[in-house]
Amino acid sequence: MTRTFPAAVDVAIVGSGPSGATYARILSEMAPQASVACFEVGPLLADPPGLHVKNIKDAGERAAAQRRSEGPQAERAAAAGTRMVRPGTFLLPDGYRQPGEDGLPGAAMSSNVGGMGAHWTGACPRPGGRERVGFLPNLDALLDEAERLLHVVDDAFDDAPYSQEVRRRLSTALDNGRDPGRRVQAMPLAVVREGDGRVTWSGADVVFGERSRTNSNFTLFPEALTERILVEDGYARGVLVKDLRNGAEHEIRAGKVVVAADALRTPQLLWASGVRPAALGRYLNDQPQTVFAVRLREVTTLPDESAQSAPGQTISKHSGVSWVPYTDEEPFHGQVMQLDTSPVPLADDGVPAPGSIVGLGWFCAKDLQECDRVEFDAYEQDAYGMPAMRIHYRLTERDHSSIEESRKAIRRAAEALGEPLDEEPRTFDPGASLHYQGTTRMGLHDDGASVCGPNSEVWAVKDLFVAGNGVIPTPIACNPTLLSVALAIAGARSIADQLNADRN
Numbered sequence: 369m370t371r372t373f374p375a376a377v378d379v380a381i382v383g384s385g386p387s388g389a390t391y392a393r394i395l396s397e398m399a400p401q402a403s404v405a406c407f408e409v410g411p412l413l414a415d416p417p418g419l420h421v422k423n424i425k426d427a428g429e430r431a432a433a434q435r436r437s438e439g440p441q442a443e444r445a446a447a448a449g450t451r452m453v454r455p456g457t458f459l460l461p462d463g464y465r466q467p468g469e470d471g472l473p474g475a476a477m478s479s480n481v482g483g484m485g486a487h488w489t490g491a492c493p494r495p496g497g498r499e500r501v502g503f504l505p506n507l508d509a510l511l512d513e514a515e516r517l518l519h520v521v522d523d524a525f526d527d528a529p530y531s532q533e534v535r536r537r538l539s540t541a542l543d544n545g546r547d548p549g550r551r552v553q554a555m556p557l558a559v560v561r562e563g564d565g566r567v568t569w570s571g572a573d574v575v576f577g578e579r580s581r582t583n584s585n586f587t588l589f590p591e592a593l594t595e596r597i598l599v600e601d602g603y604a605r606g607v608l609v610k611d612l613r614n615g616a617e618h619e620i621r622a623g624k625v626v627v628a629a630d631a632l633r634t635p636q637l638l639w640a641s642g643v644r645p646a647a648l649g650r651y652l653n654d655q656p657q658t659v660f661a662v663r664l665r666e667v668t669t670l671p672d673e674s675a676q677s678a679p680g681q682t683i684s685k686h687s688g689v690s691w692v693p694y695t696d697e698e699p700f701h702g703q704v705m706q707l708d709t710s711p712v713p714l715a716d717d718g719v720p721a722p723g724s725i726v727g728l729g730w731f732c733a734k735d736l737q738e739c740d741r742v743e744f745d746a747y748e749q750d751a752y753g754m755p756a757m758r759i760h761y762r763l764t765e766r767d768h769s770s771i772e773e774s775r776k777a778i779r780r781a782a783e784a785l786g787e788p789l790d791e792e793p794r795t796f797d798p799g800a801s802l803h804y805q806g807t808t809r810m811g812l813h814d815d816g817a818s819v820c821g822p823n824s825e826v827w828a829v830k831d832l833f834v835a836g837n838g839v840i841p842t843p844i845a846c847n848p849t850l851l852s853v854a855l856a857i858a859g860a861r862s863i864a865d866q867l868n869a870d871r872n
């Protein structure tokens with residue numbers, strides 16, 4: 369089947385994950401007259417576009433959708449080895465570690481409509497203390513808006529067995545000295561409670577929303593690789609897109625170009641386009657992650673049978689998720705998850721009371737270094753024909769001591785809850801958090817340490833915007849997507865304002 373690519377649009381968006389979807393949504397709301405096209409290298413998995421795969425009820429279809437997100441198939445199988453890889457993602461096949469460095473063995477990506485947002489866990493905590501972007505005076509208002517777009521709620525699992533008890537025990541052990549807003553609480557989650565009581569995960573489909581889907585000026589092109597941004601006289605003037613269905617290349621003129629292609633592939637596309645500011649790919653950071661699991665002590669009563677999930681139901685009612693917020697004094701982000709949302713394998717010794725086995729994940733903020741970076745090879749290409757990646761990444765002394773402290777902190781939390789299932793917490797290899805930041809970082813001034821300004825426009829190239837976790841300039845320990853979406857909202861609004869001003 370052939371399809372028609374436009375010759376020109378007002379705005380070209382590269383990538384259809386939550387960040388790219390944010391631009392589509394805000395432009396659909398604020399400048400519906402503007403023509404907007406989104407180019408996504410991965411396939412369309414489901415309807416509506418960007419649907420979270422866990423909302424697909426049929427297990428076979430769900431597994432197929434995950435496999436279709438895993439990029440070039442052969443690479444994934446060959447690359448994994450002993451490295452951990454999550455369904456729906458694929459690892460960097462090589463170049464993830466240089467001799468003598470720690471590297472990012474867990475560095476992963478997803479290629480599909482909806483990006484990693486079709487596979488994520490939906491935890492949307494607000495950044496606190498030094499995690500916040502201090503030079504954005506309206507950050508809280510942007511975070512409010514990001515919560516609206518992602519549909520974030522903090523009462524999704526209030527009725528989950530033991531979740532109140534989990535929080536009570538953690539509070540007693542950990543809340544002393546914390547500000548009220550940074551005490552143990554329910555994890556804010558991007559989920560939707562359907563009319564029939566089911567809870568489903570927000571994917572990019574929720575961010576796109578009806579406003580994008582019904583906007584006749586917005587078009588999404590799956591299986592469309594953006595190979596290059598067209599730059600003329602210091603201005604972005606369009607994109608070169610390869611239709612992966614037939615190999616044809618299309619030059620599409622655009623008034624503005626937004627690159628929301630994840631924290632590794634956004635700098636890749638800029639580099640491939642000759643946009644190479646000093647900070648591009650640098651300050652790469654990932655959140656060192658430690659996990660542990662416990663059996664809640666003294667919880668013998670089996671909860672109501674109605675709490676069991678029905679076959680095919682996506683999130684069971686006993687999926688409580690609690691949050692131990694980051695503070696500058698206790699600089700770890702704690703995620704405490706019951707059963708099917710847990711990131712760690714749980715007990716297999718018979719059937720535990722639903723909700724009584726708890727997985728804990730503690731994330732550290734990285735000690736930022738300019739030399740931690742993704743570089744690109746001028747000669748070698750990846751499976752898409754884009755410049756191959758080379759990761760340079762080291763944990764510093766401060767990182768090692770912060771990881772040690774987080775191991776103590778997770779043990780304290782675990783012991784407050786019950787009996788640990790293992791002797792020691794397990795610290796994952798770098799990259800396993802799936803939260804990579806800093807590679808196209810935002811700054812207040814063009815001082816060589818940032819790639820874009822506060823509205824996400826690239827300093828070096830006018831009308832070129834970057835989006836996603838790479839834009840985050842601060843060392844954060846909390847899950848990044850809410851903050852990335854907040855930063856994308858500011859960028860999208862500034863484009864909409866410019867388009868509307870040009871029209872008047």
Ligand code: FAD
Nearest residue numbers: 383385386387409479483484485489490491594836847849
């Ligand atoms: P992505 O979602 O990665 O989307 C980028 C898109 O760009 C991809 O679809 C990709 O195919 C496309 N693309 C790349 N290059 C090109 C190109 N050249 N041309 C065209 N398209 C291109 N985050 C949280 O905050 N909370 C969580 O609880 C959480 N849990 C997670 C659990 C899992 C299992 C996974 C996999 C991720 C999790 N994350 C979580 C991370 C979260 O999914 C990401 O932060 C989020 O998806 C980033 O959104 P994005 O739009 O910036 O990038």
